[in-house]
Amino acid sequence: MSFIDLFEFSIFFLGLLAFIAGFIDSIVGGGGLIQVPALFVAFPNESPATLFGTNKLASLGGTATAAKKYLATVRLPKLVLLLGGGCALVGSFLGAWAVTQISADFLRQSLPPLLIALLIFTLFNKSMGIEHRAFTFTSKEFLILIIGTLTIGFYDGFFGPGTGMFLMFLFVHFLRFDFINGAAATKVINCITNFAALALFIPTGHISWGVAIWMMFFNILGSFFGSRLAIAKGSLLVRKVFILVVVLLILKTSNDSYHWLQLVTDKNLFHVKHY
Numbered sequence: 001m002s003f004i005d006l007f008e009f010s011i012f013f014l015g016l017l018a019f020i021a022g023f024i025d026s027i028v029g030g031g032g033l034i035q036v037p038a039l040f041v042a043f044p045n046e047s048p049a050t051l052f053g054t055n056k057l058a059s060l061g062g063t064a065t066a067a068k069k070y071l072a073t074v075r076l077p078k079l080v081l082l083l084g085g086g087c088a089l090v091g092s093f094l095g096a097w098a099v100t101q102i103s104a105d106f107l108r109q110s111l112p113p114l115l116i117a118l119l120i121f122t123l124f125n126k127s128m129g130i131e132h133r134a135f136t137f138t139s140k141e142f143l144i145l146i147i148g149t150l151t152i153g154f155y156d157g158f159f160g161p162g163t164g165m166f167l168m169f170l171f172v173h174f175l176r177f178d179f180i181n182g183a184a185a186t187k188v189i190n191c192i193t194n195f196a197a198l199a200l201f202i203p204t205g206h207i208s209w210g211v212a213i214w215m216m217f218f219n220i221l222g223s224f225f226g227s228r229l230a231i232a233k234g235s236l237l238v239r240k241v242f243i244l245v246v247v248l249l250i251l252k253t254s255n256d257s258y259h260w261l262q263l264v265t266d267k268n269l270f271h272v273k274h275y
Contacts, residue, residue, distance in 0.1 A: 010042040011214065018058060018215035022222025026066035027230045027238055028179075029164015029186060030245040031059055033252060035215065046208070053201030054208045058215035060194045062223035063187055069227040070184030081185065083142070084149040085192040091153025092196040098158050108159065112254040115162065118169055119246045122239075128173060130235050137175075144174050149189060156193045162249050164190060168242060179238035183230060 017038040025031025032055060039051040122128060137145075148170040156163040164186055171182035201207055230238050 014038055014042055014211065014215055015218045018218035019222035021059070022062035022065075022219035022224075023226035024222075024241065024245060025059065025062060025164065025219075026069075026187070026223040026226035027183065028168060028242040028245050029190070030162070030249060031062065031164075031219070032161060033245070033248060035059065035219075039211075043208075043211075047206065049201070049204075049206040050208055053198070053206035054212045054215070056194050056197045056201060057207055057209075057212040058219050060191065060198065061216035062219035063190045063194060065220045065223040066227040067184065067187035067191055069224065069231070070180070070187060073231050074181050074184050076181065076185055076188070077137075080137070080145065081188050084145050084185065085189050087146050087149040088153030088156070088189045089192050089196050091150040091155075092157035092193045095154040095157025095159075096197070096200055098154070108253070109257045111159075111162065112250055112257060115165070115246055115250045115253065118165070119243065119250065121173075122169075122243060122246070125173075128239075130178060130239070141175055144170075148174065153189075153193055153196075157196065161253060162246075163193070165242070165246055165249060179235035179242065180231065183227075183238055187227075 017034050021031035021034040021038075024034065035055045035058060036051065039046075039055055040048075043051060149167075152163060152166045152170065155166065167186040167189055168179070168182050171177040171185045172179060177185065198207075230241075
C-alpha cells in the first residue's frame with residue numbers, strides 16, 4: 001500500500017468512525033471511546049495533547065447539533081442549565097489544573113468498579129429514566145445539581161472517559177429526568193465542558209485543524225441521525241444504548257488500568273514447561 005493509499009484510507013477511516021461516534025454520543029455519550037483510539041491509530045507519532053484537542057474540537061460540532069435537536073423537542077429549565085453548566089465549567093478548569101499537579105493513576109484504576117456499580121444499579125432499576133417528572137426542584141436537589149456537575153466537570157477536566165455516562169446518571173437517577181430529557185441536559189453541559197477544554201488546547205496549538213474539521217463534519221452528521229432516532233424511539237431505546245455503552249466503557253477502562261487483554265493473549269500464560 002502506497003503512502004497516498006494509506007493516507008486516503010486513514011481519512012476515510014476517521015470520517016467513518018467520527019460518524020459512528022457522533023451517532024452514539026448523541027444518544028448517551030461515549031463518543032470519545034471511538035474517536036480517541038481512532039486518532040491514536042491513524043497518527044501514532046502525533047502528540048497525545050494534539051490528538052485530544054483534535055477530538056474535542058471534532059466532538060463539539062456533534063454535541064452542539066444534538067443539544068439543539070433535543071432542545072427543539074424538550075424544554076429544560078434555564079436555571080438548571082445555567083447553574084449546572086456553570087458548575088461543570090468551573091469543575092473542568094479545576095480538573096485540568098489538578099492533572100498538572102498529581103497523577104490520575106488512582107482515578108484510572110478506580111473507574112471500572114465504579115462503572116460496574118453504575119451498570120448493576122441501572123439493570124436492577126428497570127423503571128429508572130422511563131418516566132419524566134415535572135420540574136419542581138427542592139433545595140436538596142439544587143444542591144445535588146451543584147455538587148454533581150462540579151464533581152463531574154472536575155472529572156472531565158482531570159481524566160475524562162465516561163463523562164457523558166455520569167452526567168446522564170446524575171440527571172436520570174438523582175434528579176429524576178427521563179432519558180430523553182437527561183440526554184438533552186447532558187449534551188448542553190458537555191458543550192460547555194468542551195469549550196473549557198478548547199480554551200486550553202487552542203491557545204497552546206494542540207489542534208490539527210484540517211483533521212478536526214473533517215471529523216467534525218461526520219460527527220455532526222452522525223449526531224443529527226442519532227438524536228433524531230433517540231427522540232423518535234424514546235427513553236427505552238436510550239436506556240438500552242446507555243447500558244451497552246457502559247459495558248463497553250467498563251471493558252475499555254479495565255483493560256487500560258489492568259491490561260487484562262494483554263494477560264489473556266500473552267503466550268507465556270499458556271506455556272507449559274517440560275521437565
